[in-house]
Amino acid sequence: MNNSLTEPSASEPLGSDVLRGHTDAIVLTVLLRQDRYGYEIFKAIGDATGGEYEIKEATLYATFRRLVRDGLVEAYWGDETQGGRRKYYAITDAGRAYQAQAVRDWRAAQRILTTLLDTKTAPISKEQR
Amino acid sequence: MMTTADSHLHRLLDEAFAGIPVTPDTQDLKEELRSSLVARVAELTAQGVPDAEAARRAIDELGDVRAAALETAQTQGAKREKVDVVALALANKVKPKPAFVLRTVALSAIVAIAATVLVLAFTGVWDLADGAMVAVGLLGIALPVGLIVADSLGQETTSNYPMPRKRASLYGLAVGAILAGASFVTWFGFETDQLWAGILGVVVIVLGVLLATYVGATQTNRHKPWTKAAAANYQFHNKWEENPQEAARYGMYSGALWLLAIGAFVALSLIVGFAWSWIAFLVAVLVQMVMTARMLFGEDKH
Numbered sequence: 107m108n109n110s111l112t113e114p115s116a117s118e119p120l121g122s123d124v125l126r127g128h129t130d131a132i133v134l135t136v137l138l139r140q141d142r143y144g145y146e147i148f149k150a151i152g153d154a155t156g157g158e159y160e161i162k163e164a165t166l167y168a169t170f171r172r173l174v175r176d177g178l179v180e181a182y183w184g185d186e187t188q189g190g191r192r193k194y195y196a197i198t199d200a201g202r203a204y205q206a207q208a209v210r211d212w213r214a215a216q217r218i219l220t221t222l223l224d225t226k227t228a229p230i231s232k233e234q235r
Numbered sequence: 236m237m238t239t240a241d242s243h244l245h246r247l248l249d250e251a252f253a254g255i256p257v258t259p260d261t262q263d264l265k266e267e268l269r270s271s272l273v274a275r276v277a278e279l280t281a282q283g284v285p286d287a288e289a290a291r292r293a294i295d296e297l298g299d300v301r302a303a304a305l306e307t308a309q310t311q312g313a314k315r316e317k318v319d320v321v322a323l324a325l326a327n328k329v330k331p332k333p334a335f336v337l338r339t340v341a342l343s344a345i346v347a348i349a350a351t352v353l354v355l356a357f358t359g360v361w362d363l364a365d366g367a368m369v370a371v372g373l374l375g376i377a378l379p380v381g382l383i384v385a386d387s388l389g390q391e392t393t394s395n396y397p398m399p400r401k402r403a404s405l406y407g408l409a410v411g412a413i414l415a416g417a418s419f420v421t422w423f424g425f426e427t428d429q430l431w432a433g434i435l436g437v438v439v440i441v442l443g444v445l446l447a448t449y450v451g452a453t454q455t456n457r458h459k460p461w462t463k464a465a466a467a468n469y470q471f472h473n474k475w476e477e478n479p480q481e482a483a484r485y486g487m488y489s490g491a492l493w494l495l496a497i498g499a500f501v502a503l504s505l506i507v508g509f510a511w512s513w514i515a516f517l518v519a520v521l522v523q524m525v526m527t528a529r530m531l532f533g534e535d536k537h
Contacts, residue, residue, distance in 0.1 A: 143270075143271075144267055144271050145271040145274055145275065148271075162297070162298030162299065163271070163296065163297045163298055164268075164297045164298035164299050164300050164302065164303040165298055165299075165303065167264060167267060167268065167303050168302075168303045168306045168307065171260070171264070171306075171307055175460075175463070176460035176463060177456040177458055177459075177460060177463045178456075178460070180455060180456070191266075191270055192270055193263075193266075193267045193270070196455070197455075198455035198456040198457065199396060199398055199399060199402065199454070199455050199456065199457035200395075200396045200455075200456050200457045200458060200459065200460075201455075202396075202399055203391070203396030203397055203399075203457070204396065
């Protein structure tokens with residue numbers, strides 16, 4: 107794991123830019139195992155990275171709408187009797203395929219960047235940040 | 236239960252949505268945000284944060300609510316552009332994998348050979364033992380057709396994503412089971428003393444139908460996004476959408492037609508035997524097709 111993420115000061119703009127391009131795939135991954143509602147998805151993403159990366163919740167809700175429109179997830183309102191109703195999201199077969207493709211693409215990109223940026227040998231110097 | 240923190244929240248949310256067009260989509264977003272905010276505020280007040288402060292903080296944590304609301308309003312309100320479906324399809328073209336084509340052709344050849352063998356056996360040209368015929372039905376028809384179904388559903392096409400392996404296999408299993416059951420029922424049809432084969436066949440068919448119903452009912456979208464965009468833009472007018480009475484009439488005609496066909500089948504079976512009674516169904520299919528062509532696609536009388 108690259109430790110540049112743990113120090114958000116200088117690397118954060120680039121780091122979050124790279125990550126933002128994968129918001130769709132990140133949300134789909136969170137939904138792979140079970141249906142979840144918005145706040146739960148938001149928490150799951152924060153928890154998975156130990157708080158290193160947080161997508162703004164409002165951005166997330168716009169993402170959900172795009173995913174629903176593209177047929178990658180389905181949305182339904184829960185039937186909670188206690189407290190407020192929650193809107194749940196469920197991944198579709200199309201969403202699963204999209205997520206699998208995103209994982210393959212990322213592996214390929216990772217392999218290429220590892221070679222090109224020579225991250226295996228080059229140390230992360232203070233000046234580079 | 237309405238707390239002061241909640242009323243602060245509703246006010247702040249209304250402020251964030253001020254000036255945003257009220258559409259079903261933006262209302263839906265607002266409700267979704269509200270339910271999330273209420274949960275967060277409850278969390279904060281439980282930690283001892285004052286009501287007004289909790290509402291303020293929950294909204295701030297959310298990020299740019301206004302931007303999200305505007306984006307939602309625009310996506311929905313956006314004028315639908317004319318979509319060139321052919322260009323989209325070409326841009327998303329997926330060629331079938333050669334290995335898949337080979338597999339399908341090979342399996343289809345097996346099915347064709349098995350079907351020929353069975354026809355020869357049924358017509359008495361080729362004398363085949365009952366057990367052998369059932370085996371041909373199971374291994375030559377049910378198994379390869381099931382495999383073809385599972386294999387094809389697992390393929391990516393121009394308009395569809397591949398179905399997950401497990402689900403595709405279940406579809407294949409369901410089709411295979413129904414055909415396998417049909418093999419046993421057919422055996423029973425020829426040898427009515429083999430009651431067990433009839434019962435087994437019916438049970439397997441019912442299980443297959445149940446499985447097919449289950450996978451069908453739990454099926455989710457697997458179309459690619461571009462097909463959704465194309466479908467939303469595609470205005471297909473047919474006579475039934477414009478004239479529901481016509482559709483109802485078609486349904487009633489169909490019901491009457493098939494009732495008549497079944498009656499004719501039974502009557503012909505008793506009078507001239509099974510060798511010719513199936514013609515009743517053939518005629519019914521032809522009438523149904525002509526009826527569909529005339530009633531759904533035919534010239535409008537008005």
